[in-house]
Amino acid sequence: NAGxxxxxxxxxxxxxxxxxxxxxxxxxxxxMYWYRQDPGMGLKLIYYSVGAGITDKGExxxxxxxxxxxxxxxxxxxxxxxxxxxxxxxxxxxxxGDGGNYGYTFGSGTRLTVV
Amino acid sequence: DAKTTQPPSMDCAEGRAANLPCNHSTxxxxxxxxxxxxxxxxxxxxxxxxxxxNETNEMASLIITEDRKSSTLIxxxxxxxxxxxxxxxxxxxxxxxxxxxxxGEGTQLTVNP
Numbered sequence: 001n002a003g004x005x006x007x008x009x010x011x012x013x014x015x016x017x018x019x020x021x022x023x024x025x026x027x028x029x030x031x032m033y034w035y036r037q038d039p040g041m042g043l044k045l046i047y048y049s050v051g052a053g054i055t056d057k058g059e060x061x062x063x064x065x066x067x068x069x070x071x072x073x074x075x076x077x078x079x080x081x082x083x084x085x086x087x088x089x090x091x092x093x094x095x096x097g098d099g100g101n102y103g104y105t106f107g108s109g110t111r112l113t114v115v
Numbered sequence: 116d117a118k119t120t121q122p123p124s125m126d127c128a129e130g131r132a133a134n135l136p137c138n139h140s141t142x143x144x145x146x147x148x149x150x151x152x153x154x155x156x157x158x159x160x161x162x163x164x165x166x167x168x169n170e171t172n173e174m175a176s177l178i179i180t181e182d183r184k185s186s187t188l189i190x191x192x193x194x195x196x197x198x199x200x201x202x203x204x205x206x207x208x209x210x211x212x213x214x215x216x217x218x219g220e221g222t223q224l225t226v227n228p
Binding site: 004033035041042043044045088090092102103104105106107108109 | 149151156157158159160161162164202216217218219220221
């Protein structure tokens, strides 16, 4: 099993550009999440999904959009990149909403710099 | 979800036990205590969780006080690879549409040779 796979690992964007951060999981997990982590800080939830076709906002959704057309994929879209979106982005998945016996599985992250 | 309080940093000698405390004085009866860790530049990793009984797995032990207002994560024989930020999270059991983990600042554990 690959677990949670995120691409790209690194990206530099210019202000106003758009991009999609990709996230895929092969564990047939219903729940998927996007977090961002600013330097020296904890993780903040951007969006989450409880199943294909169902998404909802987290703590810091402004400037982002998501879609969940299948169980496996949960892409995060940045429409007009701003310097405040410079961060490390983590995608995660879980079998149950509370994590269950195996907790949440995280990807290795996408490091995004907006200049 | 109940708020948790952890020390910002701790040190431990290699080979010794690392005991990481967490206060969660407002925990509710249906809330579990979860522990995750994040090694530098990597995604967080699930360690262990428990409700009221002590728990042990291949990574660590979790000791929860009888009143459930605090807990301690124990790494019995810390190695240099255990240097990481450790997050204590309290979360209600069960599946709800709003289910997600809330990460605080955590404890930076440094294991010294």
